[in-house]
Amino acid sequence: MTEKTYREALTDALFLEMRRDENVFVMGEDVVGGTGSPHAEPGFVGGVFGVTGGLHEEFGLDRCIDMPISEAGIAGTAAGAALAGKRPVAEIMFCDFMGLCLDQLMNQAAKFRYMFGGKATCPMVLRTTYGAGMNAASQHSQSLHPLVTAIPGLKVAMPSTPADAKGLLSTAIRDDDPVIFFEHKTLYTITGDVPDGEHLVPFGKARIVSEGDDCTLVATGRMVSFCENAAQALADDGVTCDIIDPRTTSPLDEDAILDSVEKTGRLVVVDETPPRCSFASDIAALAAGEVFSSLKAPIKQITGPHSPVPFAKELENEFVPSPTKIRDAVAEVVNFK
């Protein structure tokens, strides 16, 4: 175990997997940063968030490929390379830009195997950043995991800790299906203990963040710590919560969620997307269909409002679910009769 940042944990996984399998390569805008510059040695940036930093020094520019600002081209090239036997790890700088390459993800990568009768594999990983919290405004702050979770054929991972960042990314790279990998912009600098050497976290297996009796909280990414924060405050009032981080929204560890709701009888789902057709509603609907008889209170969803993400701090803070709102929601369902 070594204490690492979330960012370092991701870089760690990339180094290990690229060493392990020469079919793995990284590609994206400025993932090296400066390739082909007439003025400088390439390799200064390593991604605007620094996750691919240093890789080209060990693996060379053949396996660390700076790409033009062509998101469709990036995702399509990755999908084609994967179909042809490679294991590309492509970077789309902000998940907001998936609007430019959704065809390549939704109609191509996700559907090859099915359309081709099970005879193709597309082992690509598309790493991207998401989430509000940096005043980056409407086009650089979205959380678009529901969009891809809805698409059969894709898998979707969203680590909330440095250890999971490493373990899920390693698993994603070895996975034979296309994986969309969401890194929360505000988590890059958090630190935590990360296993050294090979570390694989299986897909579809939730992390039980904390255990309690009165309510189940389901959250991913940055929202997990917001839930922990809320749960601590609630504990002071004698209310204890299960906090469940699904880790991957597709496949989803339905059992972990349903078992917990059967135990607590109450469910609050927290996510920083707008509310409609969301991952929060997905989980709420799951419970309403599968463990109805155990429910003691309405299922609450704490999400952003039905609006884009605003720029100004005061507005953005209001957009994002807060520990206070989470706490209030739990209190409400616990007091429901």
Add this chain to the structure above:
Amino acid sequence: MTEKTYREALTDALFLEMRRDENVFVMGEDVVGGTGSPHAEPGFVGGVFGVTGGLHEEFGLDRCIDMPISEAGIAGTAAGAALAGKRPVAEIMFCDFMGLCLDQLMNQAAKFRYMFGGKATCPMVLRTTYGAGMNAASQHSQSLHPLVTAIPGLKVAMPSTPADAKGLLSTAIRDDDPVIFFEHKTLYTITGDVPDGEHLVPFGKARIVSEGDDCTLVATGRMVSFCENAAQALADDGVTCDIIDPRTTSPLDEDAILDSVEKTGRLVVVDETPPRCSFASDIAALAAGEVFSSLKAPIKQITGPHSPVPFAKELENEFVPSPTKIRDAVAEVVNFK
């Protein structure tokens, strides 16, 4: 009232709205069909589904614009024209192709007004087709209304009858916000009474298709008639249903749905998308949060499976919710204890 097909009803709306407001124009691939051909007078096709047929004869090629196969260009041009004061009605031939122009819808059209502090309007309509039932396989059979329903800033309409087709399209064209308008491929040939002259169906006001006591069925588009079919069979067994067609998934007539569920105590949501982060889960979660105390049984979602839409008839029929499956689901919740 005149008996018309769904297709004719749509064309009717286009004629009326283009006469009423010279800012309205249509654009898309082959919406005229043959503009600029060195060999023929343009105007043979009027859209591959025939909806824009004949318009150019009355309104000329300035207001009926054949476009290249450039979905991003089409949607972006429409968004820009709308921002500049026009009311474009753009056609994207199959909603599956929205993967190519999602940026223009999600990051541009949907967000202008918000990002610009309420000082812009983007009164565009994007007409598109959706749904399975024609053996058109994975890339031409999707139902992507959840994708756009999730996006704040967009409105989403899905007519299920000829009368609503006309009324909702007229409303969409006059609406000052961007509207994604879904036409089900298999409904073009259905017939029904359609009001002559101006006919406006308001957004956010559900159609109560039928009334009953035991269960609420919520469905849109083609699934509405499937529900009617199921409800008839159930009526023979003495089980009666409210069938609610929201007409627009955004804005959503929450009251109509919730009032009904409060009355019946049971809810089955039917949609032909895959299950995850879907419109079905959206409605289920709504009820689980808002009318929990009225619920007498688990909320059921009847959707397609978590897979792409297959090609062969036998597989496609299995993918799409059937009246039998709907009936069984209602029977199950009615018998629940």
Add this chain to the structure above:
Amino acid sequence: MQLAREELEQAYKQMKTIREFEEHLHREIMTGSIPGFTHLYAGQEAVAVGVCENLTEADFITSTHRGHGHCIAKGCDVIGMMKELYGKADGLCKGKGGSMHVADMDVGMLGANGIVGGGPPLATGAALAAKLDGKGSVAVSFGGDGSCNQGPVFESMNIAAILKLPSVFVYENNRYSEHTHCDYVIASESIASRVEGFGIHTVKANGFDFFEVHEVMKELIAKAREGNGPCAVEFETTRFYGHFEGDPQNYRAKDELKDDRENNDCITIFKDKVTEAGLLSDEDINKLDEEVNSLIEESVDQAKKSPLPNPEDVTTDVYVSY
């Protein structure tokens, strides 16, 4: 025409197989036994075959909605394809893909594609894989005149060029995208001149003549194999049927189709050339025709007898593991 006898026979047989495959479908679609959307390649055979005869199974192609010709030319099993089009359980894609999604990884056929312009980005990726593997494979993307207006296609050409990928962009200009004439919708002087704008060496050639296609491609593909980066071709060609079955085609000139069938039928042109040059005799041709006909008959026969898919299989083949 520096081709060996077997090569000529092979080329003719491939072209003829495509033609008869499509003629069969043309008749059969009317009867309703072929479900879904089917776009026929008849008329363009010289392009698919002229290109693919320069490729091996280690090379990749991506195709279009009008993909049967490319599939057959690249070596997909004809019987498996016919079964697929009939929507049968033992079709090449188990009845899940159909006409617009025929594919066979084993022969480097990365799929027909229902998205116009969907192929080139994938071919770019396959070309990148080929470059990384360093074994001299190339990736060819086929695309229609209409596809050359899709943004991802442009992006692919730029990417292939900056990364110097062994990528060949083949544009089959059959003058129409659905009902739209290429001159209306393509702003450039030609597709070729537009592609040149990306710094990609581009050739314009006659797609009615197998020999011209074959020769042009031989040189270009060889160069791509050697690591000289991407190249492109614009082939003049024609489709013998409407965009879809029942298309009245009144966007075409009055005698255009008749004229094309009489003067621009690539199979007639090929036959005339090889028989006039004494390379193959009428008898040879007849023999090949018979082989083709019995293959098509066999494929139809088997396709009709093949089992329907099991409804339960709707949820298989979505993931490798889930």
Add this chain to the structure above:
Amino acid sequence: MQLAREELEQAYKQMKTIREFEEHLHREIMTGSIPGFTHLYAGQEAVAVGVCENLTEADFITSTHRGHGHCIAKGCDVIGMMKELYGKADGLCKGKGGSMHVADMDVGMLGANGIVGGGPPLATGAALAAKLDGKGSVAVSFGGDGSCNQGPVFESMNIAAILKLPSVFVYENNRYSEHTHCDYVIASESIASRVEGFGIHTVKANGFDFFEVHEVMKELIAKAREGNGPCAVEFETTRFYGHFEGDPQNYRAKDELKDDRENNDCITIFKDKVTEAGLLSDEDINKLDEEVNSLIEESVDQAKKSPLPNPEDVTTDVYVSY
């Protein structure tokens, strides 16, 4: 330099306003009082102003992530912009947009854009609206060298060309997209030659010289107004700051920035030209500088004093009605 004295003063004032606006932000970002992602336009002023001085409020522009210059040049209220960047309730976009989304429909400014390549399709639509209205308006899209690899940008150029729209594509080639040099990432000989491939008349010009920009644009915009279809320009230019604040810029040549500041500062070049030619005196310039400085001071002052947005307003302005 056929410009009247007021025009010269106006041009200088606009360029200087942009420069001082950016210099203020550059200092202020360090302090943390400017939230979010801010990209500075300093160094490129001659392009924005040289273009926009040929436009009226009835004309449209679309901009980029590096949009402050275009906004000011097109006539957005500078005080409203400053308030917006400070995230204030009475900012031009009520604090909802910020740097990457400054817009003002009233002056035909259709928005900065956080999506690289997001603007040109919108400008194409505005140009279509202008054509339909038939009043001689034009739509100009600004884009960086990096944006010229985005598919939707290509699609826009083709659409503008086939529909003969009054659309002007301005490419500001400042040699870098983030850390990437344009030569690596653009396959064509130049942006201009690529655009020419779309059958669009394209000019390459010196973007350091306001007068060259102004003259080139005057002619092109006039032609577009007259219905001659789209045209394009590639301007050579430079950005004086990093892509983001704190960017060490070690992808640039050793003395590149120093050199650009010394020899390619468009404001210095302008000043030297007009004073040498005796069109404006040093005193005139000083007076204008003072006006600019007090405007910027005033804007900062007001911005700092302006009220913060009300959290409840997070859900307003999503729809006209819902």
